Amino acid sequence: MWAVRSGGSNLSTGQPVPTNGYLRIGSTTKTFVATVLLQLAGEGRLSLDDTVDSWLPGLVHGHGNDGHRVMLRQLLQHTSGLPDYIGDVVPDLSAAGYRTNRWTTYTSLQRVALAMKHQPSFAPGVGWEYSNTNYVLLGMVIKAVTGHSWEYEVRARILRPLRLTRTLAPGNWPFLPGPHARNYQQFEPGGAMTDTTAAYLPFDADADGSMISTAADINRFFTALVQGRLLAPAQLTEMQRTVGVPADRGFPPDTRDGLGLFWTPLSCGGGYWGHSGDGFGYLVWPATTPDGRTTVTVSLHSRPGDEGTATRQIQDVTAFVDRALCSAHRSPTST
Numbered sequence: 467m468w469a470v471r472s473g474g475s476n477l478s479t480g481q482p483v484p485t486n487g488y489l490r491i492g493s494t495t496k497t498f499v500a501t502v503l504l505q506l507a508g509e510g511r512l513s514l515d516d517t518v519d520s521w522l523p524g525l526v527h528g529h530g531n532d533g534h535r536v537m538l539r540q541l542l543q544h545t546s547g548l549p550d551y552i553g554d555v556v557p558d559l560s561a562a563g564y565r566t567n568r569w570t571t572y573t574s575l576q577r578v579a580l581a582m583k584h585q586p587s588f589a590p591g592v593g594w595e596y597s598n599t600n601y602v603l604l605g606m607v608i609k610a611v612t613g614h615s616w617e618y619e620v621r622a623r624i625l626r627p628l629r630l631t632r633t634l635a636p637g638n639w640p641f642l643p644g645p646h647a648r649n650y651q652q653f654e655p656g657g658a659m660t661d662t663t664a665a666y667l668p669f670d671a672d673a674d675g676s677m678i679s680t681a682a683d684i685n686r687f688f689t690a691l692v693q694g695r696l697l698a699p700a701q702l703t704e705m706q707r708t709v710g711v712p713a714d715r716g717f718p719p720d721t722r723d724g725l726g727l728f729w730t731p732l733s734c735g736g737g738y739w740g741h742s743g744d745g746f747g748y749l750v751w752p753a754t755t756p757d758g759r760t761t762v763t764v765s766l767h768s769r770p771g772d773e774g775t776a777t778r779q780i781q782d783v784t785a786f787v788d789r790a791l792c793s794a795h796r797s798p799t800s801t
Contacts, residue, residue: 476647476648477648477650477659477661483647483767484645484646484647486632486680486681486682487644487645487646487647487680488632488642488643488644488645488646488678488679488680489642489646489678489679489680489681489684489748489750489765490642490649490665490670490677490678490743490745490748490750491675491677491678491679491684491743491750492670492675492742492743492744492745492748492749492750493598493674493675493741493742493743493744494677494679494684494741494742494743494750494752495601495635495673495674495675495676495677495743496601496673496674496675496726496741497687497688497691497726497727497741498620498624498677498687499601499604499605499608499616499620499673499674499726500542500604500705500725500726500727501623501624501691501696501697501705501726502608502616502619502620502623502624503538503542503604503607503608503725503726504697504701504702504704504705504725504726505623505696505697505701506608506611506612507701507704508697508698508700508701511611511612512538512607512611513538514537514538514539514542514704514725515537515538515539516537516538517533517534517535517536517537517538518533518536518537518538518541518603518607519532519533519534519536521538521606521607521610521611522603522606522607522610525575525578525603525606526548526578526582526603527582528582528583529582529583529584529585529586530585530586531548531549531581531582531585531586535589535590536548536590537590537591538604538607539725540590540591540600541600541601541603541604542600542604542725542726543594543709543723543724543725544594544595544596544597544600544723545590545591545592545593545594545709546586546590546597546600547586547587547588547589547590547591547592547593547595548581548586548587548597548599548600548603549581549582549584549585549586549587549597549599550581550595550596550597550598550599551577551578551580551581551598551599551602552598552669554580554581554583555567555570555572555577555580555668555669556668556669559653560653560654561651561653561657561658561660564651564653564660564662564666564746565660567666567668568640568664568665568666568667568668569640569667570667570668571638571667571668571671572667572668572671572672574602574603574605574606574672574673575606577599577602577672578599578602578603578606581597581599594709594710594711594712594715594723595715596715598669598674598675599674600674601672601673601674601675602672602673602674604616604673605672605673605674606673608673616635616673617635617637620635620677621635623696624687624696627696628686628687628690628695628696630679630683630686630687631683632679632680632682632683633677633678633679633680633683633684633687634677634678634679635676635677635678636665636671636676636677636678637671637676638667638671639665640664640665640667640670641663641664641665642663642678643678646663647767648661648663648767649661649662649663649746649747649748649767649768650662650747650767650768650769651746651747651768651769651771652768652769652770652771653771654771655770655771655772655775656771656772657771659768660747661747662745662746662747662748663747665745666745666746669745670745675743675745681750681763681765684750684752684763685752685754685761685762685763688739688740688752688753688754688758688761689754689758689761690758691727691739691754691758692739692754692755692756692757692758693757693758704725705724705725705726705727706724706727706729706739707724707725708722708723708724708729709722709723710722710723711723711728716777716780717730718730718731718784719731724739726741727739727740727741728740728741728742730753730784732788732791732792732795733788733792734788734791734792734795736755736756736795737756738753738754738755738756738787738791739753739754739755739756740752740753740754744769746769747767747768747769748765748766748767748769749764749765749766749769749779749780749783750763750764750765750766751763751764751765751783751784751787753787753791755791755794755795759794760790760791760794760795762787762790762791764783764786764787766779766783
């Protein structure tokens with residue numbers, strides 16, 4: 467295993483980035499949650515074609531939202547049309563807003579209630595739109611099916627069997643264990659870098675994006691997943707059954723979405739599986755080849771304030787991943 471680092475982990479001290487420090491993984495959490503859902507489907511404890519209302523009766527309703535019409539499969543694949551709650555919990559996108567609101571906590575019920583104040587983007591199953599609300603609901607479904615929190619099930623079903631000892635779901639605990647790099651967000655173009663290492667609890671604390679891990683643990687998870695060590699063949703096939711992601715959604719060209727897992731083409735042919743995660747001041751981008759023989763996770767600890775630079779930053783990350791996986795593909799041995 468190779469670990470490569472660049473830059474400093476602290477703007478004040480210039481200390482180097484730790485080689486295997488703890489990271490906020492944001493929406494990469496969704497792949498862990500999706501894996502638990504698919505395990506439960508494989509055990510016959512639920513069906514992916516169950517409606518949300520069959521497990522969470524009366525919760526998804528109002529302004530055209532209807533839990534009787536939305537299937538669990540559609541939550542997993544962002545084809546539900548349900549509105550995203552994120553805009554409601556970021557009332558002030560500024561350094562002052564971050565500091566003022568970062569300790570505010572919400573329950574899953576409150577997050578869903580915020581989303582239900584908005585109309586759906588489309589009727590279930592007829593479009594694609596990324597919505598964090600989908601995975602908040604899936605976390606609640608796990609609790610309804612098992613009687614345990616989604617965090618408990620992730621620990622019992624994934625972290626312990628794979629011995630991912632440096633991966634955790636901290637809930638409303640806002641701090642990163644050490645060692646870690648500090649995260650910095652530029653909230654406006656040309657503005658100062660704000661230390662955002664502490665979680666923004668309004669969206670860093672639920673089944674849609676709360677987990678903490680390391681690059682090594684993320685690599686081990688995705689390798690085990692695509693190699694069939696977490697899901698039976700039928701469920702892994704379901705997870706990897708994809709739909710196209712519209713070109714204007716900020717993903718690399720021709721990206722496709724499975725059930726908690728994205729497929730991205732490679733310039734050398736084929737493609738890779740993964741699920742990125744981001745938040746104020748951080749970005750992680752895991753990627754693994756279909757056979758799991760080569761896996762890479764890139765993490766960044768500062769995010770720019772202007773949209774153009776932010777887009778180029780992600781393009782640079784995806785180009786780096788493309789070069790790394792294509793180089794491994796051409797090499798006579800895998801790393």
